[in-house]
Every structure is written in C-alpha cells, then in structure tokens.
Amino acid sequence: MADSLYLPTPELREGDIVLDHGMRILIDGPGKYREETYVWPGLVLNADELCDNESDSYDAYIARHLRGIWWEDRVPRPRKDDWPIQGNSLACWRIEPRP
Structure with missing residues (x-):
C-alpha cells in the first residue's frame, strides 16, 4: 500500500488500522502505558x-x-480475532491512511 504511514507506538490512536504480518488490525480501544511500553487492543x-x-x-x-x-494434539480453543499492538516509543507501525 503506497499511501500507508509509519507512526511510533505513542502516536497510534483508536480507529487506526495497523498493517502487520499480513494482518489488518483495527485498534478498537484506548491504549495503555506501563513501564515504558504501550499496549493497544486490536481486532484482526x-x-x-x-x-x-x-x-x-x-x-x-x-x-x-x-x-x-x-x-496439533490439543483440543482447539475458541477462535480469537484479537491481536494487541504493543511496543515502546522507538517501535514504529505501518498504518492505513487516516480519513
């Protein structure tokens, strides 16, 4: 995606769509900061x-x-489409353009 942006973790915000490992992850809640690490809830x-x-x-x-x-040898658990985005202030994330 040529129009994507790269942002450091502290600049992410609810509603951003992060592109990571082939996933399109919607940040669907407020971020939290603890011990120099930011964590954002995400939905794939x-x-x-x-x-x-x-x-x-x-x-x-x-x-x-x-x-x-x-x-392979364990009973499957229910499917989870959540994938948190986490990193310190040095980590950068590729996101889809904001509207």
Whole structure:
C-alpha cells in the first residue's frame, strides 16, 4: 500500500488500522502505558483470509493463534480475532491512511 504511514507506538490512536504480518488490525480501544511500553487492543479485520490456507495471505502461525490452535494434539480453543499492538516509543507501525 503506497499511501500507508509509519507512526511510533505513542502516536497510534483508536480507529487506526495497523498493517502487520499480513494482518489488518483495527485498534478498537484506548491504549495503555506501563513501564515504558504501550499496549493497544486490536481486532484482526481479515482473520478469515489469513486462516484460509488457499489464500495468498495465509500465515500458519497467525492462523493458529486466531483459531486458538497451538499444538496439533490439543483440543482447539475458541477462535480469537484479537491481536494487541504493543511496543515502546522507538517501535514504529505501518498504518492505513487516516480519513
């Protein structure tokens, strides 16, 4: 995406869409700051695409998290489409342009 922006963690805000590891992560709540680390709650908007192993965006690691499956021999947990964004003030994130 040519029009994306790069922002440090403290400049992220609710409503931003972060692009990371093929995910489109909507920051859907206020951020928290503790011990030099910022944490933003996020919702993976393209989870179905990431979990479809026929998709060009398929990522086994991400899909296993989103589907709640970490080990082949364990019973799958309920699917979770959440993915927090966290980092210190030096971390930068690629986001979709803000409206």
